[in-house]
Amino acid sequence: MNNAFGLDIGSETIKIMQLVKKGAKPRVVAAGVAKNPLLGFISTNEKEITPLAEAIKLLRKESGVTTALVTASMPERSVFIQTIEVPKMTEKELGQAILLQAESVIPKPMSEVSFDWRTIEDEKTQKEGKLKVLIIAAPLVLTEGYLKVLRLAGLDPLSLESESLALTRFIQTTIGKKNILVFSWGMKSADIIVIKNGDFYLNRSLSGTGEALTRAINIGLGLDVPSAEQYKKTYGLSSEAEGKVGKTIQPLLETLVNEIKKAVNFFEEKEQEKIPMMILTGGSSLLSGAAEYFTKTLGLEVQIANPFYGLTVAPDFLETLRKDTPIFSVVTGLAAKEI
Ligand SMILES: Nc1ncnc2c1ncn2[C@@H]1O[C@H](COP(=O)(O)OP(=O)(O)OP(=O)(O)O)[C@@H](O)[C@H]1O
Ligand SMILES: [Mg+2]
Numbered sequence: 001m002n003n004a005f006g007l008d009i010g011s012e013t014i015k016i017m018q019l020v021k022k023g024a025k026p027r028v029v030a031a032g033v034a035k036n037p038l039l040g041f042i043s044t045n046e047k048e049i050t051p052l053a054e055a056i057k058l059l060r061k062e063s064g065v066t067t068a069l070v071t072a073s074m075p076e077r078s079v080f081i082q083t084i085e086v087p088k089m090t091e092k093e094l095g096q097a098i099l100l101q102a103e104s105v106i107p108k109p110m111s112e113v114s115f116d117w118r119t120i121e122d123e124k125t126q127k128e129g130k131l132k133v134l135i136i137a138a139p140l141v142l143t144e145g146y147l148k149v150l151r152l153a154g155l156d157p158l159s160l161e162s163e164s165l166a167l168t169r170f171i172q173t174t175i176g177k178k179n180i181l182v183f184s185w186g187m188k189s190a191d192i193i194v195i196k197n198g199d200f201y202l203n204r205s206l207s208g209t210g211e212a213l214t215r216a217i218n219i220g221l222g223l224d225v226p227s228a229e230q231y232k233k234t235y236g237l238s239s240e241a242e243g244k245v246g247k248t249i250q251p252l253l254e255t256l257v258n259e260i261k262k263a264v265n266f267f268e269e270k271e272q273e274k275i276p277m278m279i280l281t282g283g284s285s286l287l288s289g290a291a292e293y294f295t296k297t298l299g300l301e302v303q304i305a306n307p308f309y310g311l312t313v314a315p316d317f318l319e320t321l322r323k324d325t326p327i328f329s330v331v332t333g334l335a336a337k338e339i
Pocket of ligand 1: 009010012014040075185186187188189190210233234236281282283284285286287288327
């Protein structure tokens with residue numbers, strides 16, 4: 001099997017990780033993080049994306065990645081991913097039936113997307129005499145932009161994947177086959193991913209992103225954006241500074257809680273199964289008091305992701321990466337794909 005490394009090109013930070021299979025837990029042989037100079041911008045224009053390619057090249061060199069083969073992610077909000085159900089049929093008929101259904105749910109013409117599908121084992125669907133199928137479509141302009149950046153960085157792209165599928169693999173390899181809601185909270189992302197028995201179930205992209213929190217503080221407290229960002233990181237939901245930061249972002253948090261509750265209720269009613277736990281990932285999960293707030297308002301067990309828990313990591317690595325731990329969840333799932 002190919003040993004590819006994982007690359008998560010986030011809007012604020014680029015994360016890199018290479019794993020090798022050794023013993024019970026995969027071993028981290030390279031990992032690192034760097035700023036994204038383009039803050040999430042991507043295009044197929046070589047001149048525009050060269051600074052990003054250079055940053056990736058440097059990060060790969062500095063973190064000691066030993067292969068050019070890469071599995072990279074694309075932002076969840078730009079990828080269409082859904083499970084559909086089709087009647088049981090022969091393999092030959094299946095491809096055609098899936099394509100037909102996909103055409104009716106994918107919000108873009110099939111000629112403008114790169115399309116993929118795979119079947120999912122699901123007892124309930126099987127009992128109903130049907131097959132559950134995961135369909136994935138990414139706009140071609142987006143995949144072309146990412147492939148161009150990767151090649152400019154001197155890499156050999158093996159696959160591009162949606163963040164939710166990387167996170168699903170991350171949960172499978174660290175927690176196992178469980179029902180879990182992942183809340184992936186970065187700079188431009190606030191994504192709900194519901195996982196059923198270790199497999200992707202549904203996703204939703206919300207507007208209460210890390211950037212939106214900063215913007216609320218910027219407007220609410222009349223601070224410039226860099227100071228608002230600093231206030232957010234220093235005070236979060238703590239009662240310090242009279243809890244002013246917390247009060248400013250409260251409406252955004254309430255919207256997030258409502259959307260998360262809706263996703264949990266939808267799942268529990270449809271599947272007649274429980275989601276006992278939420279995993280918080282991404283840099284915004286470092287918001288002071290966030291885990292406690294969500295535990296209280298959602299009535300779920302909430303944990304901040306610790307991707308290094310399921311991996312063997314050299315102590316010096318752990319020391320340098322520890323403060324950023326939850327931001328490595330997507331890249332861990334990517335790195336675990338081809339080892
Ligand atoms: N201590 C903290 N408190 C609150 N927010 C924080 C803290 N540390 C980092 N953040 C926020 O985390 C976000 C960056 O997280 P991350 O690196 O996971 O994003 P990204 O993967 O680059 O972005 P995206 O996935 O949205 O494209 C920023 O919005 C930043 O303000
Ligand atoms: Mg991210």
